[in-house]
Amino acid sequence: MAFPDIQSFMQLLESRGELLRVSAPVSRDLEVTEIADRLVKQGGPAVLFENVIGSEFPLLIGALGTRERVALALGVDDLDELARKIRALIDLGGGGSRLGLLSNVTKLGDAMKLPPRRMRTAPVQEVIWRGDEVDLSRIPVQKCWPEDGGPFITLPLVITHDPETGERNMGMYRMQVMSKNTTGMHWQRHKTGTRHLEKAKRLGQRLEVAVAIGGDPALIYAATAPIPPVPGLNEFAVAGYLRGERYPVVKGVTVDVEVPANAEFVLEGYVDPQEDWVMEGPFGDHTGFYTLPDLYPLFHVTAVTMRRNPVYPSTIVGRPPMEDAYLIEASERLFLPAAQLIIPEIVDYHMPPAGVAHNLVVVSIRKEYPGQAYKVANGLFGLGQMMNAKVIVVVDEGVRVTDLDAVWREVTAKAQPGRDTLTTRGPIDVLDHSSRGWGYGGKLIIDATTKRPEEVGSAVSSREDQADDVTAEAFVPQASADLPAFEGVLDQWQTPDGYWIAALDKTHAGQARELAEAFAAHPAAAGVRHLLICDEQTDVRDLGDVWWTVLNNIDAERDVWTLPAHAGTLLAWDGARKLPEEGFVREWPPKIVMSQEIKDRVDRMWNVYPLPERWR
Known part of the structure; x- marks a missing residue:
C-alpha cells in the first residue's frame, strides 16, 4: 500500500486507534520527549501534539513506534514478509556457481525500474521562506534530553549528490539547530555525506544539500536502510519498490537537488568544505548514553519550503527500547536474504534492542562441520554495516534468536569460557564510547552451538551424548540473602x-x-x-x-x-x-536520565493533555 504522504499514514493510524491528539500546550523542551518515551516503551500509540509552545506547526511522534506500525508503513502484513519481498529481488541466476551468484547478488531490477518521477510542482513548495524569512525556531524542533547541546532535528532525510558522478544519496543524520538559519550536520567519517563533502572540497566548490522532513513512511524507512552499493540503486528507488510506484520528486527552489514532492518541509542550503567545523552536541543518542561534543560541518539554510498546513514528524532516541528498534528490526529482515545468499547456513539472526543495533547479534545456523560458528561470525563481520558488530553469539538452528532467555541458556550450556569464546578486533560503531579507539575496538564471538568431537578435545561422539559438556555440576542458585x-x-x-x-x-x-x-x-x-x-x-x-x-x-x-x-x-x-x-583517555559519558522536574510535570499534566491512564 502506497501512502501519499505522512499525513495520510497519520490519518490511517488515527482511524485504527493508534494515534492520539494532544491539544493542551506542550513544551518542545523535554516535555514531548518524556511523554513519547513513556508511550513507546509500553507499545503505546503515536501522538500528534497540536499546540507546541512557540510554534504554529503540530508535531507528530511515534508514528513508527511498534513493529506492527512499521509493517503497515511498508505495506506488508508483518516484517518477515519484507524479507520475502526483498528475496524476490535476489538474482539466483549467474550460471549456478557460487562465483556466478556473487557476481549477480542483487538483480534489484524491479527497484531500479522505479526511478523517481519528476514533478513540475509539488505540495512541499506551496509555501517558501527565503533569505531573512528563514527562521528554524518557528519549526517545533525538540530539545530531547536534559544535557543536550540544544534542539535537534531527529528525523531528517539528508540528500546530497556526488559532485563527480551525480549519484544521489539520502541518509538520516541528526542536525543540531545552531541559529535561525544554520544547523550542524552529523556526517561521521564513514558516511556517504562525508565522502561527497570531501569530493566537493577537492573540486573547490560548495556541496548543495537538501533536507526533507516527512514524505511517506517508506521513504523515512529507506533513509535508514542498509542499501547495497549498487549503481542506480538508492533510497528513492527502494521506497518506490516498497510503494509499488515511482517516487515523486521536485527540483529544489535554491539548490540543484531533487527532493520528495510529498515531504512536509524541506530545508535547502549548502555546506562549505572550506569553512571551519563547529562544535556539536552533547546529544542523548540511540546507545542510551550521551554522545559527547565534537566538531562537525555547518549547514547553511538558504530556503525552507513546506506545505500550506504541514506537520513536523519527529522521533526520539535514547535508552532502549525506542522507536528506532523497530526500524532496525525491519532492516534485519531486509538484510537477511542477502546474508543467507552469501552465508547459506544462516537460518536467522536478530539484533536485540539491548544491543542498540551493533553491540549484539544473535545468529542461528545449520551446523554441519567443526568451526562453522566462527566461519559464520567472521563472515558477518565482513558484510556491510555488520562490520561494526561487537558481540556475535552463534546458536543452533532450533533456537529462536528473538528469545534472549533461551539464547543465554544455550550460552551457559554449550559455550565453555575460553574454549568456545574468541576475541578479535576490528571496526566498531563510532558512537561506541568504550572502544579502545575512535571506531576501532575489540570483538567477541561466542560459539553456543552443539559441539562436534573435534571442538571439545574429548570422546564426545554425538549430539545426543552431549547434554552439557560444560557444567561439571548442577548449578544451584543461592538466595539473595x-x-x-x-x-x-x-x-x-x-x-x-x-x-x-x-x-x-x-x-x-x-x-x-x-x-x-x-x-x-x-x-x-x-x-x-x-x-x-x-x-x-x-x-x-x-x-x-x-x-x-x-x-x-x-x-x-x-x-x-x-x-x-x-x-x-x-x-x-x-x-x-x-x-x-x-589508560582510558576519553571522557566517559553519562547515561541518559530525564530530569525529575519534567517527570513530575508530565505526571501532573497527564489527565490534562489528556492521555489514557493506562499509558502513564
Whole structure:
C-alpha cells in the first residue's frame, strides 16, 4: 500500500486507534520527549501534539513506534514478509556457481525500474521562506534530553549528490539547530555525506544539500536502510519498490537537488568544505548514553519550503527500547536474504534492542562441520554495516534468536569460557564510547552451538551424548540473602542459569578485575559461567538493563576475561565505567536520565493533555 504522504499514514493510524491528539500546550523542551518515551516503551500509540509552545506547526511522534506500525508503513502484513519481498529481488541466476551468484547478488531490477518521477510542482513548495524569512525556531524542533547541546532535528532525510558522478544519496543524520538559519550536520567519517563533502572540497566548490522532513513512511524507512552499493540503486528507488510506484520528486527552489514532492518541509542550503567545523552536541543518542561534543560541518539554510498546513514528524532516541528498534528490526529482515545468499547456513539472526543495533547479534545456523560458528561470525563481520558488530553469539538452528532467555541458556550450556569464546578486533560503531579507539575496538564471538568431537578435545561422539559438556555440576542458585559480600558491590543477583550480576560502585583503577578474581576464588562461583559487572546505576534484576549496560561499556578484547573458577572456567564481563588511571583517555559519558522536574510535570499534566491512564 502506497501512502501519499505522512499525513495520510497519520490519518490511517488515527482511524485504527493508534494515534492520539494532544491539544493542551506542550513544551518542545523535554516535555514531548518524556511523554513519547513513556508511550513507546509500553507499545503505546503515536501522538500528534497540536499546540507546541512557540510554534504554529503540530508535531507528530511515534508514528513508527511498534513493529506492527512499521509493517503497515511498508505495506506488508508483518516484517518477515519484507524479507520475502526483498528475496524476490535476489538474482539466483549467474550460471549456478557460487562465483556466478556473487557476481549477480542483487538483480534489484524491479527497484531500479522505479526511478523517481519528476514533478513540475509539488505540495512541499506551496509555501517558501527565503533569505531573512528563514527562521528554524518557528519549526517545533525538540530539545530531547536534559544535557543536550540544544534542539535537534531527529528525523531528517539528508540528500546530497556526488559532485563527480551525480549519484544521489539520502541518509538520516541528526542536525543540531545552531541559529535561525544554520544547523550542524552529523556526517561521521564513514558516511556517504562525508565522502561527497570531501569530493566537493577537492573540486573547490560548495556541496548543495537538501533536507526533507516527512514524505511517506517508506521513504523515512529507506533513509535508514542498509542499501547495497549498487549503481542506480538508492533510497528513492527502494521506497518506490516498497510503494509499488515511482517516487515523486521536485527540483529544489535554491539548490540543484531533487527532493520528495510529498515531504512536509524541506530545508535547502549548502555546506562549505572550506569553512571551519563547529562544535556539536552533547546529544542523548540511540546507545542510551550521551554522545559527547565534537566538531562537525555547518549547514547553511538558504530556503525552507513546506506545505500550506504541514506537520513536523519527529522521533526520539535514547535508552532502549525506542522507536528506532523497530526500524532496525525491519532492516534485519531486509538484510537477511542477502546474508543467507552469501552465508547459506544462516537460518536467522536478530539484533536485540539491548544491543542498540551493533553491540549484539544473535545468529542461528545449520551446523554441519567443526568451526562453522566462527566461519559464520567472521563472515558477518565482513558484510556491510555488520562490520561494526561487537558481540556475535552463534546458536543452533532450533533456537529462536528473538528469545534472549533461551539464547543465554544455550550460552551457559554449550559455550565453555575460553574454549568456545574468541576475541578479535576490528571496526566498531563510532558512537561506541568504550572502544579502545575512535571506531576501532575489540570483538567477541561466542560459539553456543552443539559441539562436534573435534571442538571439545574429548570422546564426545554425538549430539545426543552431549547434554552439557560444560557444567561439571548442577548449578544451584543461592538466595539473595546468602550471597557473599564483595567490596564495592551495591547489589547482586544470580539467575537460575549460571549468571552472577553485580552492580559495582567503582572507586579505583582495577577494581572490576579485583572483584572478578575474588569472586572466581569463592566457593559461591561453583557452576557460575558468567560474571556480569555493571555500574552502580544498573538494576541487577532487570536483564535488559544489565545487558544494555554491559554491552555498551565493554571493549570485548580489553574487558572480557576468562578466569579459572570452582568446577570450570568463568567469563567475566567488565561493564563498569573506565577510569583515566586505567589508560582510558576519553571522557566517559553519562547515561541518559530525564530530569525529575519534567517527570513530575508530565505526571501532573497527564489527565490534562489528556492521555489514557493506562499509558502513564
